[in-house]
Amino acid sequence: MAEDHQMLIDGIKSFFEYDDEINIIGTVNNGEELVKLVSLKQPKLVITDIRMPKMDGIEATKIIKQKHPEIKVLAMTMFDQPNAIKQMLDAGATGYILKNSGVKMLSKAIISVANGETFFDPNVAFNFMNSYVDENVTVGKSEKVVLSNREKEILQLIAKGKTSKQISEELFIAKTTVDTHRKNMIRKLNLNGVNELMKYAIDKKYNF
Template sequence: MITIIMAEDHQMLIDGVKSFFEYDEDINIIGTVNNGEDLVKLVSLKQPKLVLTDIRMPRMDGIEATKIIKKQFPHIQVLAMTMFDQPDAIKQMLDAGATGYLLKNSGIKMLSKAIVTVANGETFFDPNVAFNFMNNYIDENVVIGKTNKIVLSNREKEILNLIANGKTSKEISENLFIAKTTVDTHRKNMIRKLNLSSGSELIKYAIDKKYQF
């Protein structure tokens, strides 16, 4: 049985997750809280197998709470569930001791997969953050969730739209006020996400699909 304490400041989300796992024989949510301070207290009291936590919460954020929990109870696994897909946020959670990172829009089935994976001592990444983080932090032993839907970030959509309009990486960087190397990284990530083989295929894809965002 995987016992879980969930920390989330939106009660509606807590209620939805609890409802889904209510009759699950393998996953049991034994407590919920709405802030980081209460999370640390409840984990100390009940010592679950896994903590499911948001990052941004009142009184103490999920990063700081994770640091405290992992220091006191290193055997307890931590899975982050958040809206933040920025590499800095992911790195901070990993450095704090989390071994799973999931976006809130990923769906309940992927959440179930992430819980089981992390509870078993493996690392799980949402596919929509793994692509942007893979080169530096994800190795072959990490489980990456699978999705049939190709999801590009808002920045990638902006860049793809500019590519379709014939802009070079330098022109895109000037247009969006970002570094050219950042544009190049987004290009590589989109090629990987879209299962393309080259930059020229990305250009053809952008034009053929006529992305308008």
């Protein structure tokens, strides 16, 4: 996995730590290190961002597919522009997912691409994607959850590692109010406790 934001890597690794199907065997923060890691570890699938230091994900994907055509590549990025999608597909990627789509969709994307399917995030440019769709393409389903502006504000601070007390002081509200918002978000998002809420907040940090 290649991603230049270590916090996002840590959040994804934590989410998949006890997953029976997905095992993350290595992480790096730039394209050059990704190419080296792939040669060393020979993974079944590579997850890569597009914009990274030293070498971007497009160039890294080209090199990986030239040297190891059997390895699948899944792009995980903030870019939903048709040109970015086309460049990654031309480089050899068979999956494209946005960072703000959530780890559940990432899990589905990983399994689909690893099984030889092409996976598109439902939020990418559909007018571009439709020209590529065939019977082997999987399109993820959006899972819309409506959070209030205050809940989004608190979620952003949770992603920064702030405690309920720190959040209450920053937003000038009672700590009990923050705790209530936490409980409401856990219920709305169908999560299992505060640890999953933290993982969700980290995963969604690019959507704030």
